[in-house]
Amino acid sequence: SLSDKLQGVLSDLRRRGKLSEADLKKALREIRLALLEADVNFRVVKEFVARVRERALGAEVSKSLTPGQEVVKIVHEELADLMGKGSSKLAFAGRPPTVILLCGLQGSGKTTASAKLALQLRKEGKSPALAACDLARPAAIDQLEQLGCQIQVPTYALRGTGDAVAAARHGLEQARAQGRDVLILDTAGRLHVDEQLMDDLVAVRQTVRPHDVLLVLDAMTGQDAVTVAEAFARRVAFDGVIMTKLDGDARGGAALSVKAVTGVPITFTSSGEKLEPLEAFHPARMASRILG
Amino acid sequence: LVGWRYNPDDLDAWEGLEDILIAADCGMATTQEVVEALERRHPRSEEDVSTGLEEIVAALASPRGEPTLDLSARPAVILVVGVNGTGKTTTIGKLASRLAASGRSVIVAAADTYRAAAEEQLEVWARRAGADFVGSSRGGDPAAVAFDAIEAAQARGRDVVIVDTAGRLHTQTNLMEELAKMRRVIAAKLDGAPHETLLVVDATTGQNGVRQARLFDEAVSVTGVVLTKLDGTAKGGAVLAIGNEVGLPVKLVGVGEHLDDLQPFDARDFARALVG
Numbered sequence: 001s002l003s004d005k006l007q008g009v010l011s012d013l014r015r016r017g018k019l020s021e022a023d024l025k026k027a028l029r030e031i032r033l034a035l036l037e038a039d040v041n042f043r044v045v046k047e048f049v050a051r052v053r054e055r056a057l058g059a060e061v062s063k064s065l066t067p068g069q070e071v072v073k074i075v076h077e078e079l080a081d082l083m084g085k086g087s088s089k090l091a092f093a094g095r096p097p098t099v100i101l102l103c104g105l106q107g108s109g110k111t112t113a114s115a116k117l118a119l120q121l122r123k124e125g126k127s128p129a130l131a132a133c134d135l136a137r138p139a140a141i142d143q144l145e146q147l148g149c150q151i152q153v154p155t156y157a158l159r160g161t162g163d164a165v166a167a168a169r170h171g172l173e174q175a176r177a178q179g180r181d182v183l184i185l186d187t188a189g190r191l192h193v194d195e196q197l198m199d200d201l202v203a204v205r206q207t208v209r210p211h212d213v214l215l216v217l218d219a220m221t222g223q224d225a226v227t228v229a230e231a232f233a234r235r236v237a238f239d240g241v242i243m244t245k246l247d248g249d250a251r252g253g254a255a256l257s258v259k260a261v262t263g264v265p266i267t268f269t270s271s272g273e274k275l276e277p278l279e280a281f282h283p284a285r286m287a288s289r290i291l292g
Numbered sequence: 293l294v295g296w297r298y299n300p301d302d303l304d305a306w307e308g309l310e311d312i313l314i315a316a317d318c319g320m321a322t323t324q325e326v327v328e329a330l331e332r333r334h335p336r337s338e339e340d341v342s343t344g345l346e347e348i349v350a351a352l353a354s355p356r357g358e359p360t361l362d363l364s365a366r367p368a369v370i371l372v373v374g375v376n377g378t379g380k381t382t383t384i385g386k387l388a389s390r391l392a393a394s395g396r397s398v399i400v401a402a403a404d405t406y407r408a409a410a411e412e413q414l415e416v417w418a419r420r421a422g423a424d425f426v427g428s429s430r431g432g433d434p435a436a437v438a439f440d441a442i443e444a445a446q447a448r449g450r451d452v453v454i455v456d457t458a459g460r461l462h463t464q465t466n467l468m469e470e471l472a473k474m475r476r477v478i479a480a481k482l483d484g485a486p487h488e489t490l491l492v493v494d495a496t497t498g499q500n501g502v503r504q505a506r507l508f509d510e511a512v513s514v515t516g517v518v519l520t521k522l523d524g525t526a527k528g529g530a531v532l533a534i535g536n537e538v539g540l541p542v543k544l545v546g547v548g549e550h551l552d553d554l555q556p557f558d559a560r561d562f563a564r565a566l567v568g
């Protein structure tokens with residue numbers, strides 16, 4: 001583990017009494033390797049390592065009887081601090097329905113997350129509804145309807161059209177008519193570089209005026225997470241992230257990359273295919289996972 | 293290589309190259325290997341660097357030479373596997389269409405009997421590709437669907453059977469065992485089958501891709517990788533480590549969501565895009 005590596009690298013620091021440039025270089029190299037291995041974006045790693053370097057030169061390390069442990073502590077603190085800043089709660093509307101829009105790359109887990117979110121809100125005493133706004137993927141509407149059925153949440157769909165804006169509008173009208181207090185819109189997966197689809201998403205956003213826009217991000221996403229997040233942030237200004245597939249062994253460094261680059265916190269995590277509530281985000285836990 | 297100013301003493305240039313490879317998801321170990329291989333060639337010009345990188349990267353991505361599909365058996369059986377959401381079902385639709393265009397008759401088997409609307413999704417693709425469709429009731433035994441599809445291919449004289457499976461994480465031991473069982477059922481049903489076992493990997497995948505490849509290969513002996521979503525900005529560098537450490541060649545590339553968005557893997561093109 002990084003902790004072991006850092007203890008090893010800085011083991012004789014106590015005897016020599018102060019942190020040499022060579023010791024520091026070795027320690028920072030281990031930290032950089034651990035973060036890159038965890039899929040944190042290489043530019044974010046550079047900035048993070050620079051921040052750790054500054055703190056590592058301070059008295060807390062050189063005066064410590066266990067300098068290795070001290071550096072590990074600094075790394076954990078800086079990471080958890082970075083991940084945890086900012087509120088990561090859903091915003092609810094003064095007047096219902098609260099509108100929540102999910103977006104993200106193909107296959108990231110949006111449809112599943114929409115249903116999990118609906119289930120969670122239903123268990124919290126809300127009366128949520130789902131709107132199927134992916135009109136491109138074969139059987140996408142079927143998929144959301146089947147999930148909605150499993151969790152007893154109404155699903156609004158508009159078949160026979162490829163117009164996502166129309167489907168979104170229809171969903172909102174239905175939610176209002178049926179007195180639902182939360183509407184969750186599932187959208188089609190799209191590439192941040194597909195101008196047409198990004199324009200579509202902006203149009204859907206403008207039509208339903210969501211109180212929350214959530215970017216759904218796969219935990220195994222690598223370096224590209226930064227490019228994707230920046231593009232989505234620029235076009236639709238998401239205010240929360242749902243990181244999915246955390247039940248695997250991907251370290252999830254993309255979480256740090258997205259937070260560092262957009263400032264948007266992770267709101268929920270998903271750790272399984274089964275329809276159960278999403279989990280609240282735990283910054284310290286995520287930091288440990290990323291560090292390995 | 294855009295912006296590369298080669299000078300063997302220019303450490304910044306070498307660091308810049310490292311950054312390009314890491315940014316492409318090659319990972320630290322593979323990046324170091326590529327850089328060392330380039331150094332050993334003693335490049336003297338920008339041209340040498342580009343050519344050198346292309347050759348080194350191309351070799352890593354195709355560890356077994358020409359990456360073609362073995363369709364000599366009749367029916368030839370292709371098993372498609374991978375973690376959740378990578379593009380297995382869509383790839384099967386595209387592959388069925390390509391095979392049909394080359395004059396082969398195809399059956400697709402909906403052996404994802406777990407996920408909501410998985411069979412409906414594959415059925416739409418089968419229709420678009422002009423392939424026969426074999427499914428089962430939801431929650432049925434996936435191995436039985438594969439068995440039924442091979443049986444149907446033999447009965448109807450079809451050339452290829454492509455088996456779609458449910459997405460699963462390589463860390464889910466029970467699901468990996470289910471996949472191993474499906475492979476055994478296929479092999480028992482038809483000697484030599486499955487003739488191809490394709491692991492579908494998302495180009496946005498980071499270092500976890502190597503883990504996926506290793507465990508799926510251990511469970512079902514993967515014969516090739518399909519790298520999907522290369523139409524995005526991700527470079528898919530994880531396949532270099534997959535080729536180098538697990539020995540799996542990339543055979544196909546997914547470049548979009550439509551029926552014709554599947555291409556045979558071209559190592560030189562891939563290398564050029566990766567370092568460019």
Ligand SMILES: Nc1nc2c(ncn2[C@@H]2O[C@H](COP(=O)(O)OP(=O)(O)OP(=O)(O)O)[C@@H](O)[C@H]2O)c(=O)[nH]1
Pocket residue numbers: 105106107108109110111112113134137140187188189190244245246247248270271272273376377407459461
């Ligand atoms: N193991 C695991 N699988 C998940 C998780 N979330 C989603 N999945 C699976 O990932 C796959 C893709 O999920 P979807 O919900 O269809 O993803 P999507 O983003 O809606 O996909 P598109 O609409 O095609 O862009 C499915 O097999 C899901 O069951 C998770 O937290 N853990």
Ligand SMILES: Nc1nc2c(ncn2[C@@H]2O[C@H](COP(=O)(O)OP(=O)(O)OP(=O)(O)O)[C@@H](O)[C@H]2O)c(=O)[nH]1
Pocket residue numbers: 106107137189191374375376377378379380381382383404407410457458459460492520521522523524545546547548549553
């Ligand atoms: N842009 C792009 N999208 C793709 C590509 N291949 C697949 N997709 C999309 O990725 C999403 C997931 O594709 P699926 O075929 O459902 O993936 P899967 O692996 O079968 O998913 P599960 O069965 O749930 O594990 C869909 O929205 C596809 O349209 C590709 O090459 N490029």
Ligand SMILES: [Mg+2]
Pocket residue numbers: 110111112134140187188189
């Ligand atoms: Mg979806």
Ligand SMILES: [Mg+2]
Pocket residue numbers: 380381382404410457458459
């Ligand atoms: Mg599928």
